Amino acid sequence: MTVSVEVLQSPTEAVLSAINRLLPQVSSSAVALDAGAVSRIIAQPGTSLLLARVGGQVVGMLTLVIFPIPSGLRAWIEDVVVDKSARRHGVGTALTEEATRRARASGVRTIDLTSRPTREAAIRLYTRLGFQARETYVYRLSDIDRRDS
Numbered sequence: 001m002t003v004s005v006e007v008l009q010s011p012t013e014a015v016l017s018a019i020n021r022l023l024p025q026v027s028s029s030a031v032a033l034d035a036g037a038v039s040r041i042i043a044q045p046g047t048s049l050l051l052a053r054v055g056g057q058v059v060g061m062l063t064l065v066i067f068p069i070p071s072g073l074r075a076w077i078e079d080v081v082v083d084k085s086a087r088r089h090g091v092g093t094a095l096t097e098e099a100t101r102r103a104r105a106s107g108v109r110t111i112d113l114t115s116r117p118t119r120e121a122a123i124r125l126y127t128r129l130g131f132q133a134r135e136t137y138v139y140r141l142s143d144i145d146r147r148d149s
């Protein structure tokens, strides 16, 4: 299976429907995106939405965010997902390798990501590419809407 990975430059209808097919496969709470929302994401400085294609069809995506903070230039990888029909053929590997290549080329100090222990495929993917689990807590404030209202 030949996989190509590209950075999304502008969302076509086909790309948009692929993104909205993939999104629920990585986040059950995410809402569908329209062209404006995708355009705003990719217009953010430091944010790249990588798409993986097989035979011209978008079968996976990954978001890479590179940002400077006082301790250095850092990167996060988020929303890594491959369509159920295309898994176990190296697509996730191709996406993550391209993201790490781009992050390294930008001169980042570290590349972080998180994954739940139950996500066996993701854990296998990341550890095989050299990511190591760190002893740290991930804190989340998730009732933002209620606090603001």
Ligand SMILES: CC(C)(COP(=O)(O)OP(=O)(O)OC[C@H]1O[C@@H](n2cnc3c(N)ncnc32)[C@H](O)[C@@H]1OP(=O)(O)O)[C@@H](O)C(=O)NCCC(=O)NCCS
Pocket (backbone or CB within 6 Å): 025, 026, 079, 080, 081, 082, 083, 086, 087, 088, 089, 090, 091, 092, 093, 094, 114, 115, 116, 119, 120, 121, 122, 124, 125, 128
């Ligand atoms: C995680 C995910 C992106 C992997 O994509 P993929 O294209 O199947 O990954 P690859 O084919 O590149 O496989 C990477 C490694 O994971 C292994 N793997 C893939 N699926 C696996 C599974 N279900 N169980 C165990 N290992 C698995 C592969 O065998 C491969 O390791 P190997 O080469 O040593 O055999 C995909 O399973 C997915 O989208 N899952 C749902 C969303 C998700 O969990 N995203 C990650 C959020 S942190």
